[in-house]
Amino acid sequence: MIIVEEVQNKHHKREFLEFPAQLYKHDKNYIRPLDKYIEEIFDPEKNKFFKNGECKRFLFKKNHKTIGKVAVFINHCYEQKQPTGGIGFFDCINDQETANFIFDYCKNWLQEKGMEAMDGPINFGERDKFWGLLIEGYIEPLFGMNYNFPYYKDLFENYGFEIYFEQLCFTRPVFAEVSRIFTIAHEKNRRNPAISAQPMKKNNLAKFAKDFTEVYNKAWACHGEGKHLEEAKVLKMFNTMKPIINEHISWFVYENEKPIAMWINIPDLNQWFKYLNGKFGLFEKLKFLFLKRFKKNEKMVGLVFGVVPEWQKKGIDGYMIWEGTQYLRKHTDFKITELQWIGDFNPKMIKIAETLDTTVTRKLATYRYLFDRNKEFERHPIL
Template sequence: MIIAEEVLNEKQKKEFLEFPSRLYQHDKNYIRPLDKDIEDIFNPEKNKFFKNGECKRFLFKNKKNETTGKVAVFVNKLYKQNLPTGGIGFFDCINDQETANFIFDHCKQWLQERGMEAMDGPVNFGERDKFWGLLTEGFIEPLYGMNYNFPYYVNLFENYGFKIYFEQLCFSRPVFGEVSRVFTVMHEKHRRNPAISALPMKKDHLEKFAKDFTEIYNKAWASHGGGKQMEEGKVLKMFKTMKPIINEHISWFVYEHEKPIAMWMNIPDLNQWFKYLNGKFGLVEKLKFLWYKRFKKNQKMVGLVFGVIPEWQKKGIDGYMIWEGTQHLRKNTDFTVTELQWIGDFNPKMIKIAESLDSTITRKLATYRYVFDRAKTFERHLII
């Protein structure tokens, strides 16, 4: 017998956070997400997606009142798909298909009552940059904000009938790995041009770099794959929030005279410090974080954005920027690995860019879809 409990009180909220820690207690690669990051997603005052959606959390108990699974289920009117599609996320479950099926059936019924015809999962009731997808290959330490799960989760989803809607490819390259000769040749070419210069991002000049970032991003990416225009004010606010973790050696901007033409944005992988905090971030943990940040070497950096304005694309300015930045960070940081955030397999243009950086796929996640009407033809994500 399995019982579903909606998460309503503080005890249930705590259990929603604590259950994964017990489940993964013997898995050396598991890193507990910050409780605050999880709770903020389910707080209507913190998560703007509640304005256009609804979200509930559930715990699942056996006859001994022991937690055997958990999930969040949600609808978001802004999540436009070819079918009315809801989402499930923050799924954790013991290795038992019956329990998983009960959880999926519960979510299916909840979504059908709200007019949905399909469900995607595991996804986030928020942006795609965090807690999105099921890990299917590369069961190594997750990056900050990245889902992690046991390999058996793949069977739990696929045995129920979920199919891969799109794969999420994660690329990586060693900082001290060989750099493509094309990059070094392009670097030498543009280095001789007195109009071209490269600058690392500095904390004392966030206003300048927010302006430059916005200009490059909107020219390079706003029309790519349905992207949105970014506002300078919002970018500056984001930069100020990031200020405590900005490393001044690993984010680079390229200019033609004073005009920004390319950028390569990276941050340290916060999980390399957060993994010592057991999900907490109170006063004591903040002091611990500062100590670890000061004295514990972080060898992973994460690529956030890479962009070149259209008129400078295919002219080797990316090679100039990468080799200029790489030479500098090799001398001035402890980073040994560059990780790229996931790229959907529906985006061959971005995959080609990642491959051009001499990177390799080190892990894969999958966004699964389950169509309620089993007679309907399943369709994968459209190529963009």
């Protein structure tokens, strides 16, 4: 008999964090996320999504031993065709009966809240963290990226989940030749005296937060299921990121003083965090600073890429990539760049990634389960 325990006390929280570490202890590619980052997601004081939603965590036990865990949640700002809840932070032994019990429990919880479908595994937060199930490319995960055993795919699909959209991660060597298409685009835009490219600098984050917000809201807001960024929140995010910002790898393009494109990258923090075993106390912070100073990080991660609509299809992306690539080759140790993920519903960005002569190195999937099993399933619409 499976016993369900809601995560409510310190013991439960510790078990929620330790269970995956035990499950993956023999997997050389598993990198334990920092405990503090996981716990902040479930802290109403730190996660803004509690203002428009609710979330519960559960442990599933058999014979006094944890065999699974999950978070189930509702985000009322998550605009979908039908009321759709979410599940995430799912971990389970390789047993379909156990997985079915967990999924049924989540479905019942969400149905009681008026939901008609559930997506998973997703985050009770932004799409840039802990979103999707790994279905190809079982290699070391990037910071904030889900990692799971291959059998998880069967657990989801055997229950009846279907792929709502696939998330493609593209990789290329930093020193690989820049596409001729981008070289031509750079040469064309370089002749325009109104066009310039600038790397993001830590001493002027307020300016770059403003520019980021302007470009994002023009280029991306309509793609985020109702999401619209506020400048103050972006500045707060940038200030939080300040210790790990590399001033050579994030770029903005301007027409005179007006921002028209951006390309935001950070070092892959997991190349340092994998030595901390999920902890981030005083000792681990000192260790992190030591690693950051003396251990070369050769992988950077592309987070956001955007061009305002009026400058799309005019080669400004090629201009920016050429400028940024030439510069970071001279000033950094990075050898590999990986784009965090691009949804298969976004052919424009996939085309840009392919033009970069990248290869797909991993693939994740956002699954959806419709509670009405007679209702026609629809994948994410193409942008």
